[in-house]
Amino acid sequence: xxxxxxxxxxxxxxxxxxxxxxxxxxxxxxxxxxxxxxxxxxxxxxxxxxxxxxxxxxxxxxxxxxxxxxxxxxxxxxxxxxxxxxxxxxxxxxxxxxxxxxxxxxxxxxxxxxxxxxxxxxxxxxxxxxxxxxxxxxxxxxxxxxxxxxxxxxxxxxxxxxxxxxxxxxxxxxxxxxxxxxxxxxxxxxxxxxxxxxxxxxxxxxxxxxxxxxxxxxxxxxxxxxxxxxxxxxxxxxxxxxxxxxxxxxxxxxxxxxxxxxxxxxxxxxxxxxxxxxxxxxxxxxxxxxxxxxxxxxxxxxxxxxxxxxxxxxxxxxxxxxxxxxxxxxxxxxxxxxxxxxxxxxxxxxxxxxxxxxxxxxxxxxxxxxxxxxxxxxxxxxxxx
Amino acid sequence: xxxxxxxxxxxxxxxxxxxxxxxxxxxxxxxxxxxxxxxxxxxxxxxxxxxxxxxxxxxxxxxxxxxxxxxxxxxxxxxxxxxxxxxxxxxxxxxxxxxxxxxxxxxxxxxxxxxxxxxxxxxxx
Numbered sequence: 001x002x003x004x005x006x007x008x009x010x011x012x013x014x015x016x017x018x019x020x021x022x023x024x025x026x027x028x029x030x031x032x033x034x035x036x037x038x039x040x041x042x043x044x045x046x047x048x049x050x051x052x053x054x055x056x057x058x059x060x061x062x063x064x065x066x067x068x069x070x071x072x073x074x075x076x077x078x079x080x081x082x083x084x085x086x087x088x089x090x091x092x093x094x095x096x097x098x099x100x101x102x103x104x105x106x107x108x109x110x111x112x113x114x115x116x117x118x119x120x121x122x123x124x125x126x127x128x129x130x131x132x133x134x135x136x137x138x139x140x141x142x143x144x145x146x147x148x149x150x151x152x153x154x155x156x157x158x159x160x161x162x163x164x165x166x167x168x169x170x171x172x173x174x175x176x177x178x179x180x181x182x183x184x185x186x187x188x189x190x191x192x193x194x195x196x197x198x199x200x201x202x203x204x205x206x207x208x209x210x211x212x213x214x215x216x217x218x219x220x221x222x223x224x225x226x227x228x229x230x231x232x233x234x235x236x237x238x239x240x241x242x243x244x245x246x247x248x249x250x251x252x253x254x255x256x257x258x259x260x261x262x263x264x265x266x267x268x269x270x271x272x273x274x275x276x277x278x279x280x281x282x283x284x285x286x287x288x289x290x291x292x293x294x295x296x297x298x299x300x301x302x303x304x305x306x307x308x309x310x311x312x313x314x315x316x317x318x319x320x321x322x323x324x325x326x327x328x329x330x331x332x333x334x335x336x337x338x339x340x341x342x343x344x345x346x347x348x349x350x351x352x353x354x355x356x357x358x359x360x361x362x363x364x365x366x367x368x369x370x371x372x373x374x375x376x377x378x379x380x381x382x383x384x385x
Numbered sequence: 386x387x388x389x390x391x392x393x394x395x396x397x398x399x400x401x402x403x404x405x406x407x408x409x410x411x412x413x414x415x416x417x418x419x420x421x422x423x424x425x426x427x428x429x430x431x432x433x434x435x436x437x438x439x440x441x442x443x444x445x446x447x448x449x450x451x452x453x454x455x456x457x458x459x460x461x462x463x464x465x466x467x468x469x470x471x472x473x474x475x476x477x478x479x480x481x482x483x484x485x486x487x488x489x490x491x492x493x494x495x496x497x498x499x500x501x502x503x504x505x506x507x508x509x510x
Contacts, residue, residue, distance in 0.1 A: 229457075291466065
């Protein structure tokens with residue numbers, strides 16, 4: 001590994017950009033892609049082929065919602081990189097937050113912009129029950145699965161039994177099938193990944209294919225910008241929560257408390273990983289939930305998003321308040337420390353990027369996208385036997 | 386007579402010295418005026434939970450373990466739980482360093498109404 005890095009540094013030094021050893025290590029840390037994947041121990045049908053198919057059908061099923069008008073795909077639109085292009089999501093009513101993409105969601109530690117859920121399957125329950133999103137109940141979802149012949153058949157195939165008498169248990173299983181489907185949604189390789197791998201190999205030809213502006217932007221990302229303090233690893237997120245100076249007023253007199261309320265909701269939920277629906281008997285998956293700390297500084301903190309396919313998920317930030325990637329870069333370039341918690345982190349400071357540096361950083365961020373459009377909708381028929 | 390006294394002093398010191406030996410491999414030793422802390426962690430990787438095994442000599446009434454990033458002015462997002470293992474040994478579980486950079490481990494040791502902090506910096510990539 002050390003020899004490979006030395007080769008990479010020497011090769012990089014021969015290009016127009018001299019990447020130092022520390023820079024090569026920093027770039028290498030954003031790969032490889034795709035990452036190694038493991039089933040979710042908290043979900044006994046994670047990776048199960050029939051569960052994935054049931055989850056896919058339920059994802060596009062409008063009857064899951066109260067009134068039968070809204071499916072998960074109302075806000076997570078496949079053709080829009082699994083988001084909706086709106087500033088704030090609208091299900092049965094307008095919500096307070098931007099719709100995050102669900103690409104690569106299986107890699108997350110916390111779910112939802114406030115991290116109020118600790119598993120992908122428990123995250124699926126939240127919008128189903130939220131009156132502004134799908135407005136349903138456990139009884140409503142359980143009735144659909146029990147009475148629809150095709151769903152009841154698929155439930156038996158996946159879980160090996162007829163839907164149980166407990167509506168709540170059926171809802172949890174529905175969410176686990178939804179999670180099994182969402183685990184299959186991974187973004188593809190990007191120009192950055194090809195550059196990163198070429199850099200690690202010391203492959204001059206491979207490195208030369210990456211645009212010069214993106215290389216300069218990458219150096220800002222891991223250097224002057226310190227963006228990789230929070231946007232770490234192959235998914236470009238540390239999976240945790242930060243106050244980035246975006247206003248948390250939703251409207252006059254109403255605020256979004258972000259992570260502060262998220263932790264309270266998490267600990268109060270019967271569907272958290274400490275609860276009865278975690279299929280991991282060891283409860284090793286519940287370590288984060290058991291130890292998470294509620295602090296005053298959590299007020300107004302929101303989850304660090306992945307940057308993969310970022311160019312395809314405008315608008316940005318937890319409230320969708322910034323329309324373009326350039327607006328996001330400008331926000332961090334001019335951010336006022338006065339807008340951050342006085343007792344909070346001391347990470348952000350205005351980057352004061354020049355016009356060229358801002359363009360280069362956007363060029364780098366653009367290179368983190370695979371172009372989108374990999375998913376093809378299916379025509380479902382009721383054919384379970 | 387003098388030799389006999391030195392032997393007695395060594396015997397008296399022996400339990401404390403032994404208590405601060407952490408079996409199982411290399412460990413970090415921290416010292417204050419009153420205490421010695423010997424600790425060991427698993428591999429430190431950004432964003433992964435880990436445990437800290439440690440010994441405190443002399444055994445205190447209570448001990449807390451924490452970690453923070455002084456330059457960033459923030460701590461962990463998780464509250465570790467310390468469990469006594471007997472013989473002045475402890476295990477803290479639930480720690481996670483969620484950002485790369487310079488972290489400082491803090492062992493807050495308390496006895497007789499007095500608290501001492503023993504600290505150690507680590508670099509996480």
